[in-house]
Amino acid sequence: MTKEILMIVGDFGEDYEIMVPFQTLQAVGHHVDAVCPDKEEGDRVKTAIHDFRGDQTYLEERGHDFALTATMDEVDPAEYDALVVPGGRAPEYLRTHEEVLEAVRHFFEADKPVAALCHGPQILAAAGVLDGYEMTAYPAVRPEVEAAGCSWVDEVVRDGNLVTGQAWPDHPEWLAEFMDLLGDEVSHGDPVAADD
Known part of the structure; x- marks a missing residue:
């Protein structure tokens, strides 16, 4: 059954964390609206690609221009079945x-599915909805989410209506x-590498 999904994005959100869920959810038949404060449908946000190469933190490079599919001021969260909150640098200012x-509060108060990844x-945490949840995020965000009242898990975790992962390498799970x-309907089998 088709679900209406809201995705909140912004400039320099992580490219894979925006594009992959947006396209994957559409591919299985869901309708996804990507919105950003202060921008309108058809406007674009710039994405950033974060790569993990063994440094103390990720490497950031310029990604794509991603077109918004709706205007945030015109959407009603009550009309959506679920929420996706990608990571990258965008969450640090989107939370203001x-x-x-x-x-965000609407989706938690209504106990609707929420997926958050990386810095999402x-x-x-800023919305004050994490108290009592077991979750994960990008490891550098751990102090923030623990201060918001959650308990930390070092892997993809689903707790009630909330699904969280640490970064785009967690996409499959x-x-x-x-x-x-x-x-x-999802198969939770072991993934097969492209070169197998």
Whole structure:
């Protein structure tokens, strides 16, 4: 059954964490609206690609231009079945927009499915919705989410309506858990590498 999914994005959100869930959820038949405060449908956000090469933190390079599919001021979170909050640098400033925090609070108050990845939980922490959850995020965000009242797990975790992962390498498991929560039929088998 098709679900209406809201995705909150912004400039320099992580490229894979925006593009992959956006396209994957569409591929299985869901409708996804990507919105950003202060931008309108058809406007674009710039993405950033984060790569893990053995340094103390990720390497950041310029990604793509991603077109928004709706205008945040015009959407009603009550009309959506689920929420996706990608990571990257965008969450650090998106969490300063009250309309973003209000939208997030709606999904938690209504106990609707929420998927957050990497730095996305910074927004959830700012919205004050994490108390009592078991979750994960990018490891550098751990102090923030623990201060917001959650308990930390070092892997993809699903706790009630919330599915969290640490970064885009978690996509297979993170998306499978979220899609299962949405009611999609998902196989949780071991992934096969492209060169196998």
